[in-house]
Amino acid sequence: MIDVHTFENKTAAYYTLGCKLNFAETSTLGKILEENGIRKVRPGEKADICVVNTCSVTELADKKCRQTIRKIARQHPGAFIVVTGCYAQLKPEEISHIPDVDLILGAEQKLDILQYLGDLQKKQKGNIVTTPTKDIKKFSPSCSRGDRTRYFLKVQDGCDYFCTYCTIPFARGRSRSGTIEQLTAQAREVALSGGKEIVITGVNIGDFGKQTGETFLDLIESLDQVEGIEHYRISSIEPNLLTDDIISFVARSKRFAPHFHIPLQSGSDTVLKLMHRHYDTDLFARKIETIREKIPDAFIGVDLITGVRGETEELFEESRRFVESLDISQLHVFTYSERPGTQALKINPVVPVPERHERCRRMLEISEKKLHDFYYKFQGTTRPVLFEQPRKGAPMHGFTDNYIRVEMPYRKEWINTCRPVKLGEFNESGDALLAIEI
Known part of the structure; x- marks a missing residue:
């Protein structure tokens, strides 16, 4: 039974690392706590509860999680710290030894957070509550x-x-x-x-x-x-x-x-087999062709990993040539990172880390050109744009239906409205087109 009086006048701070899915779940966690009297902390205020929703997609992601937890403990001394998310499910014992962590919740327990907060008393070591992955x-x-x-x-x-x-x-x-x-x-x-x-x-x-x-x-x-x-x-x-x-x-x-985001991961069929992906480059190319045939204006983003085990220089070049041949809009490129417990650790040869980063850089160059060319193609056209709330002092911005970022002078009444605008020149930083009111 939850004693609601425990949470009276309590405040909470939320920290999310990783994917959009994590952001959706953190928002739900916030609603659950708010409905039980726990207010979101205001800027500059010390929180009573800190909830950290973690990522573990790479070794760097794990490191960022640990750094974030330690930083939170310094910013909110004495706060009850809850760690959940992928890192918490995969390595709960590791997290339990981080000073000031009180509660580690696995994937199954994440949204049942209220059941595990107890009396919000600090612990010597983080309490672990997880379900074996096979039972989730x-x-x-x-x-x-x-x-x-x-x-x-x-x-x-x-x-x-x-x-x-x-x-x-x-x-x-x-x-x-x-x-x-x-x-x-x-x-x-x-x-x-x-x-x-x-x-x-x-x-x-x-x-x-x-x-x-x-x-x-x-x-x-x-x-x-x-x-x-x-x-x-x-x-x-x-x-x-x-x-x-x-x-x-x-x-x-x-x-x-008209917007698709499709993971390719490698443009080499040999590497795709090593990855145990469920398609080959012929299928992928046909999907891109079908989109372009039926929706010529579509934005197509593609995920790619460079430097995976088994990706020789020749196979990387094969991947690079395939990617260059695709009529896509942008690449999201990730440098491979070894993850404990994965089958990839059995694959050789191992790509040196500096070479992984160099391959990532080369793919990002291709991405920059493709994105510039995609934006350039729509200059002078009229597209609907959903305008967002800008940061203080920043210009108004939004995205077209086909995901072109646009900028224009601030118009308060345009926030969260969809307006047709003409797409003009590139902005100073080259990452958006200037919107012209019509």
């Missing part, structure tokens, strides 16, 4: 706004793929998802609260509905009927699960933006 069954719905205009709607969690380089199935468990009825209701709530854009997120969203007999296509068709939402964006979706029917639906839909 529950799907916990989450939807976040954060500090920006767009919302992130979690529709799926976990993964059944077990790629050789990846720890996500061990951190989040097997694939599971919400129901269409449940998720469509959440989208309606976003619309009623004034939300205009929703990003559909998860670990492997194309795998949606395995337990319920529903499909991802069924889901997006239902979401498309929710009045009040201007744009939906589909976050990362596996190429083998991005069906032609999904692409065709986006092409004709009322609200789904």
Whole structure:
């Protein structure tokens, strides 16, 4: 039984590392605590509770988590520190030895945080509450706004793929998802609260509905009927699960933006096999061609990993040539990092770390050119833009339906509204086009 008086006049600070899915879940954690009388801490105020939602996608991510926890302990002396997320699920014992950590919650317990806070008394060593990954069954719905205009709607969690380089199935468990009825209701709530854009997120969203007999296509068709939402964006979706029917639906839909984010990871079939990916470069190239045929204006972002074990110089060059040949808009490039417990550790040869970073740099050069060319192609055209709340002193900014960043002078009445604008020249930093009011 939770003693609500324990939480009277308490404040909480929230810290999120990693993916959009984590941000959605942190937002839900905040709502849970707020509904039980725990107010979000104000700037400069010391918090009674600090919640850290962690990432563990790379060794660097683990290091950032540890640094963040220590920094929080200094900023909020005496606070009850809760650590959750992927790092907490994978390495709870390691976290329990970090000074000032009081509670470590695994993936299954994350959104049941109230049950484990107790009397908020500091501990000598962090209390660990986790479920073995193989036993994680529950799907916990989450939807976040954060500090920006767009919302992130979690529709799926976990993964059944077990790629050789990846720890996500061990951190989040097997694939599971919400129901269409449940998720469509959440989208309606976003619309009623004034939300205009929703990003559909998860670990492997194309795998949606395995337990319920529903499909991802069924889901997006239902979401498309929710009045009040201007744009939906589909976050990362596996190429083998991005069906032609999904692409065709986006092409004709009322609200789904012409925007795709598709993980490639390598442009070499040999490396894709070493990774245990579920497609080859021929399939990937066909997906890009289908999108361009049906939605010529679409923004296409692609994930890539450089320097994985087994990626020889020749195979990297093969990957680089394939990536250059694709009619895509941008690359999101990650440098490979060894993760304990993954099958990739058995693969040779090992790419030296400096060479991994050099390959990353070369791929980023390709990305910069492709993004510039994509923006350039739309100069002088008119596109709808959803404008966001800018930082103090910063220019107004927003994104077109096909994800071109635009800037213009501040207009308060334009915040969280979708307006057609003409796309002009590049801004001074070259990362956005200047919007011209029409």
